[in-house]
Amino acid sequence: MIRLAVVDDQALVREGMSLILGAQPDIEVVAELPDGAALLELFARRPNAADVVLLDLYLPGCDGVGILRQLRERHPACAARVLMLTTVGRAEEIHRALAAGADGFVLKDATGVELAAAVRGAHAGVTALSASAAGTLWPAAGRSGVGRPPDAEARLATLTTREREVLSLLGRGMANQQIARALTLTERTVKTHVSNLLAKLAVSSRTQAALLVRDVADGR
Structure with missing residues (x-):
């Protein structure tokens, strides 16, 4: 509940x-x-x-x-x-x-x-x-270009391959449990990857990470 x-x-x-x-x-x-x-x-x-x-x-x-x-x-x-x-x-x-x-x-x-x-x-x-x-x-x-840091591409470049995979699924609105099933990982491992990629991207939420990726992909 x-x-x-x-x-x-x-x-x-x-x-x-x-x-x-x-x-x-x-x-x-x-x-x-x-x-x-x-x-x-x-x-x-x-x-x-x-x-x-x-x-x-x-x-x-x-x-x-x-x-x-x-x-x-x-x-x-x-x-x-x-x-x-x-x-x-x-x-x-x-x-x-x-x-x-x-x-x-x-x-x-x-x-x-x-x-x-x-x-x-x-x-x-x-x-x-x-x-x-x-x-x-x-x-x-x-x-507006609001919200995108000037070094967004550089931050994304610091992510590992696995972190990029997790971020891609996160951006599709998947929960940790769904990401874990999709990548054949434990939910705890997914949580660790999410915490690490949020730190590397210098954002405080999954939503901000998804927005940053979308802006970079669209060249904003």
Whole structure:
């Protein structure tokens, strides 16, 4: 069972998403919170309060990215995955959220099926971008060039052959277990390869690694 916390300052949105996602057989909504302060308080009291957090990008007082940074800094042992949520997703905003350590990005116009899939994907360690968010990100990324470090190609060149294979499958949205089966490796070995390639690429999440590879492949 995936334990989910929903954070949105609009009660109607918060309750609606909780109702939709809570109806899934494998998702349990354990908290409905109106702001980032409530989320930080929740994890201060219960470090393992939720497995996944659906966090609104625009919150009163401090936006979702700021709250995410505080969550990671104050509770480094917190293993909760964080999905950013917003009405309008701009490429710059998505990159900013991912750079802060978000595990995915979902727009509020996503269908219930997309929302549930994003929650499940984030929980499994898979890049979680709803179709609407991905559609916003990829076309704009080529124009803005946001997020790609100038030495991206050099960083990729430091990867071993096996790390490149793992990265390729990671970029297709595969979870560690799926990658392990595809490459006939143990899941622990795959986790080690993922940790190593993230360090070499100087990124903090699988999503950022996938974006970097895509940008380089597209010559951005």
